[in-house]
Amino acid sequence: MAKKYILIVDDDPDLVETVAMMLESRGFEAGRAYDGIEGEESIKERRPDLIILDIMMPRKDGYVLCAELKANKETADIPVVLLTAVGEAVPTTTYTHADGMSTEADDYIAKPIDTDGLMEVITGLL
Amino acid sequence: MNASTRLGGFKILNEVVWISVIQPKEDHRFPTAFSNLVSSEKINLPFLTCGEQNQAWGLNLVVDSQDAEKTLGLIEKEFSDINPTTTKCAILSIFPHRSKPEIIGVLLDVLGKLGDQPIAFANSPSAISAVLNEDVMNEATAALFGPFQFGPYRTPADWKLAQKGKEELYKEVVASYQEKKPKVYGLEWQEEQELLHVKLDSAHLSTMGTVFKDFARLGLVLTFFISRPSKEKNKGNLFFCLPESDKHDYIGMIQKLLPDASTVEDSSVASFSMNGPHFGDRYGIASELLLVLDEVKVELLGLSCSIHSITGVLPADQIHPAIEAIQGCFEVPSVIKKTYSQS
Numbered sequence: 001m002a003k004k005y006i007l008i009v010d011d012d013p014d015l016v017e018t019v020a021m022m023l024e025s026r027g028f029e030a031g032r033a034y035d036g037i038e039g040e041e042s043i044k045e046r047r048p049d050l051i052i053l054d055i056m057m058p059r060k061d062g063y064v065l066c067a068e069l070k071a072n073k074e075t076a077d078i079p080v081v082l083l084t085a086v087g088e089a090v091p092t093t094t095y096t097h098a099d100g101m102s103t104e105a106d107d108y109i110a111k112p113i114d115t116d117g118l119m120e121v122i123t124g125l126l
Numbered sequence: 127m128n129a130s131t132r133l134g135g136f137k138i139l140n141e142v143v144w145i146s147v148i149q150p151k152e153d154h155r156f157p158t159a160f161s162n163l164v165s166s167e168k169i170n171l172p173f174l175t176c177g178e179q180n181q182a183w184g185l186n187l188v189v190d191s192q193d194a195e196k197t198l199g200l201i202e203k204e205f206s207d208i209n210p211t212t213t214k215c216a217i218l219s220i221f222p223h224r225s226k227p228e229i230i231g232v233l234l235d236v237l238g239k240l241g242d243q244p245i246a247f248a249n250s251p252s253a254i255s256a257v258l259n260e261d262v263m264n265e266a267t268a269a270l271f272g273p274f275q276f277g278p279y280r281t282p283a284d285w286k287l288a289q290k291g292k293e294e295l296y297k298e299v300v301a302s303y304q305e306k307k308p309k310v311y312g313l314e315w316q317e318e319q320e321l322l323h324v325k326l327d328s329a330h331l332s333t334m335g336t337v338f339k340d341f342a343r344l345g346l347v348l349t350f351f352i353s354r355p356s357k358e359k360n361k362g363n364l365f366f367c368l369p370e371s372d373k374h375d376y377i378g379m380i381q382k383l384l385p386d387a388s389t390v391e392d393s394s395v396a397s398f399s400m401n402g403p404h405f406g407d408r409y410g411i412a413s414e415l416l417l418v419l420d421e422v423k424v425e426l427l428g429l430s431c432s433i434h435s436i437t438g439v440l441p442a443d444q445i446h447p448a449i450e451a452i453q454g455c456f457e458v459p460s461v462i463k464k465t466y467s468q469s
Contacts, residue, residue: 012311012401012403012433012434013134013135013219013221013222013250013252013253013433013434014250014251014252014253014312014399014401014406014433014434014435015311015312015401015434016134016222016252017221017222017224017251017252018251018311018312018314018401020222022462032134032222033134033277034134034135034221035288037288038135038277038278041277041278042277059288111309111311111403112309112310112311112312112402112457112458112459113311113312113459114459114460115459115460
């Protein structure tokens with residue numbers, strides 16, 4: 001059986017690598033993209049089974065990319081898990097948890113990532 | 127090794143200043159005292175390495191150009207017997223290296239052929255960072271294309287176009303975090319490592335790249351890689367970790383290609399990496415880590431802060447007290463022990 005392909009989109013390459021290694025060790029195939037536009041291009045190149053999407057990113061943030069994916073009938077059914085630390089650690093940010101809940105993302109996970117929690121969310125969506 | 131290695135990307139931090147300091151007398155707490163001093167003035171460090179040689183610490187640090195004068199003033203005031211070296215520079219970081227020595231090998235090969243030698247190196251769990259004189263950054267960027275491919279960016283011009291606005295966001299985010307107990311996104315560690323120290327002519331960097339490609343052919347993984355400043359002109363000091371092995375003669379492999387290099391091997395070490403929001407550059411994070419390691423009398427052997435992570439090397443029997451100490455002062459959701467299969 002082919003491995004499920006999960007795309008991780010975050011501008012922190014160290015976090016992308018940590019999550020990718022976590023997923024690969026559990027039998028998934030991990031794709032990596034480092035901002036919203038790279039994520040968009042990566043999705044066009046290869047359709048992922050699930051996307052883990054950071055919110056605060058340069059060029060195109062996670063909210064915008066998520067909204068675009070959900071508005072496009074080609075990609076609307078790809079599960080999107082938003083990943084963020086906003087609202088707690090970044091007092092100056094304009095992003096809030098409420099914004100996250102108002103998107104059409106399929107689920108929402110806060111950093112730092114609880115490994116078991118993330119796996120539970122992924123398993124539930126695939 | 128393919129003719130061209132595909133990577134995810136690279137980034138450049140411009141308008142920064144490299145400062146190197148070598149402590150003149152033995153003091154194991156020097157990195158702690160130094161980083162605490164810089165942190166007290168809220169100076170972000172986009173790059174920091176600490177390496178010990180002959181019981182003297184050597185530090186490479188990079189600060190924003192607007193903080194350079196303040197940093198030098200602090201050094202003069204608190205460490206008047208230190209004579210720092212400074213250069214206007216930029217930091218080039220390529221990712222992800224996936225702990226493969228061939229990525230560093232190719233990078234050293236590319237950068238070793240530039241008109242001006244690289245100033246310093248560091249690694250994070252995903253990236254290798256090189257501090258370069260700002261005058262050679264365009265040449266360095268162009269030279270990366272060919273040996274490496276970078277996802278959607280086929281040419282240096284493609285890449286440049288995509289960078290607009292990134293650096294501003296990066297600096298804004300670095301300056302904005304203020305948690306009381308910083309959250310660690312990931313803390314991982316590995317044991318059964320050897321720390322190698324190689325002192326070589328700077329002109330032989332490309333040959334050292336070939337040594338790393340030889341390590342890659344053995345299926346080895348590289349978990350730590352920094353440089354330490356040298357007092358001797360045209361000499362470089364590299365520190366790196368490879369898996370402990372009775373099977374492979376690392377020093378023999380280095381001396382086969384670099385017979386004049388001086389090498390030291392420190393077996394039975396462990397390394398750890400902690401990733402968090404801009405942990406590789408925010409003021410206060412390295413300082414807090416070094417303070418807590420000092421408190422539990424952990425003997426640090428090397429440190430690398432870059433990108434979003436801090437990576438440290440210490441004697442293997444001190445890794446558990448170190449992890450416990452980190453868990454005491456940072457919010458750590460999980461600790462992962464990494465293991466690598468050795469060939």
